[in-house]
Structures are given as structure tokens and as C-alpha cells.
Amino acid sequence: MTHQAPPSSRTPDAVARRLLTATAARSYDPGTEIDWDAPLPADTWFWPPERLTLYGTPLWERMNHRQRVELSRHEAAHLAELGHWFELAIIRMFSRYLMSQGGLDARAFYALTEMADETRHITMFGRLLNRLDRPYHGVPARVRYPFPLVDPLFQGITTFASALVIEEVLDRLQREVAQDERVQPLLRAVCRLHVSEEARHVSFARAELREAVRLASRGHLARHRVLTALVAYYTVPPLLRPDRYGDVGLPVKEARRQALHNPHHRETMRWSGEKLLAFLTEVDLIRPAQHHLWRRAGLMA
Ligand SMILES: [Fe+2]
Numbered sequence: 001m002t003h004q005a006p007p008s009s010r011t012p013d014a015v016a017r018r019l020l021t022a023t024a025a026r027s028y029d030p031g032t033e034i035d036w037d038a039p040l041p042a043d044t045w046f047w048p049p050e051r052l053t054l055y056g057t058p059l060w061e062r063m064n065h066r067q068r069v070e071l072s073r074h075e076a077a078h079l080a081e082l083g084h085w086f087e088l089a090i091i092r093m094f095s096r097y098l099m100s101q102g103g104l105d106a107r108a109f110y111a112l113t114e115m116a117d118e119t120r121h122i123t124m125f126g127r128l129l130n131r132l133d134r135p136y137h138g139v140p141a142r143v144r145y146p147f148p149l150v151d152p153l154f155q156g157i158t159t160f161a162s163a164l165v166i167e168e169v170l171d172r173l174q175r176e177v178a179q180d181e182r183v184q185p186l187l188r189a190v191c192r193l194h195v196s197e198e199a200r201h202v203s204f205a206r207a208e209l210r211e212a213v214r215l216a217s218r219g220h221l222a223r224h225r226v227l228t229a230l231v232a233y234y235t236v237p238p239l240l241r242p243d244r245y246g247d248v249g250l251p252v253k254e255a256r257r258q259a260l261h262n263p264h265h266r267e268t269m270r271w272s273g274e275k276l277l278a279f280l281t282e283v284d285l286i287r288p289a290q291h292h293l294w295r296r297a298g299l300m301a
């Protein structure tokens, strides 16, 4: 692991300045960019079938096209519901971090700019949920209860690593959806808008994380390796494993069991975390001692 300072074009300050310029040049208002009133075409996927939890299972083989599309509508609603909550969590983590730093520099201004982006995204996911019109489940207790208790411990490293865990995993899936012509235009438009702004967030979190790791003591870094792996373990399976089978009229226990052991679904989870894990390993935030947690998070084979 290197403790060298980055070249001047890659310092967190230089990155933040570039991102502020990029935001000023290209930001989107979901209220006007997306046609919220367009009808939803019948029998059209709400999410790519290969990315659904039951794809390829014996239960899937017994479902007709309409039931499969309905499952895709529920699983898309689940992702929007959790995305909505995780964006709020990012705002909370950033606001806590800024309150402890008190910065008046480009890095602090960009963090505030990102919070403004996330506010628009939260509204967008809320509108999408209204449009999908499926039962609201609330964020699983496993995510909702521990978060306010542990987020004061996050400081710089786990704040930016947690933001990356959510942003990179969703980014990989949403990029694919944005390109998939089989998917409802509304879902594709939401994903397209989101990935175009999230690319800036990922650049910011990566630059900040590199810097925080570079300046951390060995003991501090060791604690944050574990904390980051725990964040992934507590958030990624509830995010990527929607449990809406009862709403679609499927046998719940059996569907859960088949989803859990579904090799297609396991591969989707691992694939969604590929870029994230490569980066966190590169910056020395994942070592073999944490691999069991990353495996349990579903992101490592
Ligand atoms: Fe976002």
C-alpha cells in the first residue's frame, strides 16, 4: 500500500473542482426530464428477466410471461424503495461528516452538491414508486435499526466506502437496465438519469476514500476494513434479494429457498460488486481476513 500523495491532477481538491464544473454543465431535473404520465406498456419487463431473483429456477419455469413480468414490477419497486432509503442514508452520512469537518473548500462544496443531486434522486425514486403502485414494505429491520447506531463510527473511510458500496452496486445494474430495450421506457429513463449523475458521485467517493486511506493509521484502517465489510454484509443482501413473493402469489418459503440457491442470482450479485471489490482491494480496504464477510454479502465468490 502506498502512502504517496497523488499527482496534483488527482488530489481530492482537484477532483472536487472538476466535478463542480461538470455538475454545473450537466444536471437533470427528474420532474421535467422524465415523462411521468406516459402509459406503462402491457406485458413489458420492469427489470431485465435475467436479473430477477427467480430467473431460471423450477418456480420460474412454472410461471407464465405475465406472472414473470409482474415479479419484475415488484422487484423493481423493491430496488426503488431501498434506493430511496439509501440515498437518505448517504445524505445523513455526508451531513454528519461535513459537520465534523466544517470545510469551506471545493471538497465540502462538492459534498453539498452531491447531497442536492441525491435529494432529486430521492424524489425521483418516490415518484417511480408511486407509478409502480406496488405494496410498500419498508426497509428491512436488519438495515434500518443498526444504521443510526453505527453511522457515528463511520468517519471519512466508512462514510465514503459505504456510499460506494451502494452506488457502485446499483450503478452496475442500472447501466444495464438503461440499455435494455425490453424494459419499460420509464424504468430506463430513471436509470439513465441516475447513472449519469452517479458517475460523478463515484469519482468523488473514490478520490476521498483514497485520501482517507492514505492518511489513516494502521489501527484505524484495520477497524474500517471490518466496518466496511459489515456495512456490505448488512446492506447488499437486503438490497439485491427482494422478498416480494407473497405479493405475487408465489409460495413464500419455497421461493425464498430457490432464490437463495439460484446460481443465476448469485452470479448477478457477484457481478454487481465486481468493480467495487476491485477498487476496495486496490486501496487496501479489503484483505483476506475480511473475505468471509464479503462472501456472506454475496459479492465475492
Ligand atoms: Fe443517487
Ligand SMILES: [Fe+2]
Pocket: 090, 118, 167, 198, 201
Ligand atoms: Fe449518489
